[in-house]
Amino acid sequence: MASAVRLERLKTEQRMGQYITDTSDGSSSFQMNLKKERLLMPVGDLPSLKDTTWATSPKLDPEGYLVNIYSSHYTLWSNTTQVKSTDEPKSLKDLLDAKWKAKIIQVEPATSSVAPQIYAGYTKYGKADDNYFRQLGPQQKFITGSALDLGRTLARGEARLGWGSPTNNAL
Secondary structure (H helix, E strand, O other): OOHHHHHHHHHHHHHOOOOOOOOOOOOHHHHHHHHHOOOOOOOOOOHHHHOOOOOOOOEEOOOOOOEEOEEEEEEEEEOOOOOOHHHOOOOOHHHHOHHHOOOEEEEOOOOOOHHHHHHHHHHHOOOOOHHHHHHHHHHEEEEOOOHHHHHHHHHOOOOOEEEEEEEEEEO
């Protein structure tokens, strides 16, 4: 279910006093929206937070609301029948080259957390800034659906490059 739809459903449940969900799984941007809308309660002292089987302890935010358990690795996918390995972008700056205009696809930010997470990750760690993403935006075409639809669109040859999220790793 799309994040915007889940957010509205949770807001409606809260207004009606119907507290159905005990935990929520989703992107960090979705979780931050839940927190902003005051739809979360603090996690509290969960025994699993001290479990020694974790490689590193799950992290709570300072207010005790959000637990980070997974990290996502966002990659740039390419249609290898249209993009030779020697022509593949080697850096983020390469994506701004005019030859990639309208050849890069990304799942529509309104229906996926991929765009906000890519933005947050690259800006947080100083790999890109607002100016970079303002320049990158016009280079891209947006599709509705999911990363699966993105892969299919690339496979059909309707784009050459696409942002995707193939892996999640437990921390």
